Amino acid sequence: MIWIIGVICQVLAIVHWAKRGRDRFWIWIIIFGGVVGALAYFLIEGTDWQDMKRSFKGPARRKRIAALRAIVRDNPSAGNFEELGELLVEQKEWKEARAAFDRAIAARSDLLDTFYWRGVAAFEIGDDAAAIPDLQYVVKTNPKHDYSRALCVLARSLARAGKTDEAMAAFDRLVESSTATESCVTAAEFYAANGREVQARELIESILARRATMPAYQKRRDRKWLWMAKRLALKLR
Numbered sequence: 001m002i003w004i005i006g007v008i009c010q011v012l013a014i015v016h017w018a019k020r021g022r023d024r025f026w027i028w029i030i031i032f033g034g035v036v037g038a039l040a041y042f043l044i045e046g047t048d049w050q051d052m053k054r055s056f057k058g059p060a061r062r063k064r065i066a067a068l069r070a071i072v073r074d075n076p077s078a079g080n081f082e083e084l085g086e087l088l089v090e091q092k093e094w095k096e097a098r099a100a101f102d103r104a105i106a107a108r109s110d111l112l113d114t115f116y117w118r119g120v121a122a123f124e125i126g127d128d129a130a131a132i133p134d135l136q137y138v139v140k141t142n143p144k145h146d147y148s149r150a151l152c153v154l155a156r157s158l159a160r161a162g163k164t165d166e167a168m169a170a171f172d173r174l175v176e177s178s179t180a181t182e183s184c185v186t187a188a189e190f191y192a193a194n195g196r197e198v199q200a201r202e203l204i205e206s207i208l209a210r211r212a213t214m215p216a217y218q219k220r221r222d223r224k225w226l227w228m229a230k231r232l233a234l235k236l237r
Contacts, residue, residue, distance in 0.1 A: 013038040061087055078107035082114055089117055094124040112141055116150050123153050128161040148178035152186060159190050168194065181207055181222040185229050192236060201236045204229050 013030045029037040068084040085100035101118035104111075119134030135154035138145050145151075155170035171187040178184075184203045192200035207229045211219070219226065 009035050009038040061090060065091070072103075076103065076107070078104045078111075081107070082111065085114070085117060085121075089121065092124075094121045097121045098125070112138055112145065116145055119150075119157075120153055123157050128157045131157045132161065143173070144177060147180060148174060148183060149180070152178065152180070152183045155190070156186055164194065175203065179206075181225040181229070185225045185232070188232060189228070192232065197236060200232070204233045204236065208233060 010030055014027065029040065031037070033040065065084065065087050068080060068087070072080050072084060081100045081104035085097045085104060088094075088097035088100060098118055098121035101114050101121065104114050105118065109115075115134045116138045119131045119138065122128075122131035122134065132154065135150055135157060138150045139154055143151060151170060151174050155167050155174055158167035158170055167190060171190050174183050175187050184207050188200040188203035188207075191197070191203070207226070211226055211229075214222070
């Protein structure tokens, strides 16, 4: 019975390792270390400390959001709406975040970050017609805003809206200015769908080559994009 539990622990550890992209040496520790190796893996790598930190911050954030919802009724200042919008972005409550940024911009329109996050919120709820003007304004003012993620989201929004030529130009600018995993994967995906398989393959190969030397925190942060890179690499073979 004990050996069955040990095998189950090993299988679960291997599945978790494969999905989360942890360092390669862990697979040998899990296999040859038996149940002890599996438990060591879960103890050290199985818990995503960033997720834990976010979970601890969650109640305080929700409490502050509730307070700000009450505050803006009596004091509808731009600063209060900006803070509310930013907290709602962290909670991924995109519709309400967008409404908060609308109110903030109506009061003052001098903060680039407010336009950026309103554009991101519009993109996340699928309203590309609203997202594109905000993101274009941000990119025109500061092409590398948020480490070029403004340009990345703009390019994706243009692509989704069917503006292929504009999206192609935006992705070309993006890969020249950013080596972020999200930027490279989304550009490669767009290139592959629009007849530029060679460039797509080069981008994906560069991402997967970098993955081997990425620190663990970066692999956790980029796990979604690394998984997409693997899938796209298989399609491009």
